[in-house]
Amino acid sequence: MSTKKYLVIRSHESEFPSPITFQKGDFLTVGEEYEGAESWDNWLFCSTSGQEPGWVPGQVIERFGGSSGRALDDYTARELNVLEGELLVGTRSLNG
Template sequence: MGATKYVVIQDHTSEYPEPITFAKGAPLSVGEEYKGPESWDNWLFCETPGQKGGWVPAQIIEIVNDKTARAREDYTAKELDVRVGDLLVGSKILNGWVWCKRSDGPEAGWVPLANLQEARQ
């Protein structure tokens, strides 16, 4: 998928200062599925040894049994704090969130798609 340019239309600040981060193949304990008013489907609360738990897209994990899974790819739940008017470049959309990089620097993270509008070229 190609990169898409976005402008932030609503501020977003992460509520998770220590995001879960793991490499492909990491063992995961799977908990609840996210339920909320935003229609962010397919997010599972997962834990991996030595870290606080966090929300993980169901598409990137392989369920081994009822509550155990393995990571299909590298992942971080890092969210990007953004303000109205910020310019971002999005590279991946998953379950209502976009992996974005700032257009003016190296900082990257997830931003809710609802907070973004495609920028006119």
């Protein structure tokens, strides 16, 4: 497993207290693909039972056609609360 170190240059506190979270094998309803000025490619708006909907990287979704899909991996859209100067270790990066 490849890791990278990141230095936090600006503090951040998440504004999303209940991000979409699911486990490998969970069924998903797949909606629109993100389109915006940020050019974030391959992000899909998804929902699953008991969760608030949210944006999910396309690589963790097996599509069945239409709006049906299944999670290929565990995933959470939880944002980190960080302080300037903290050092983070990243183990996986998807779509920026």
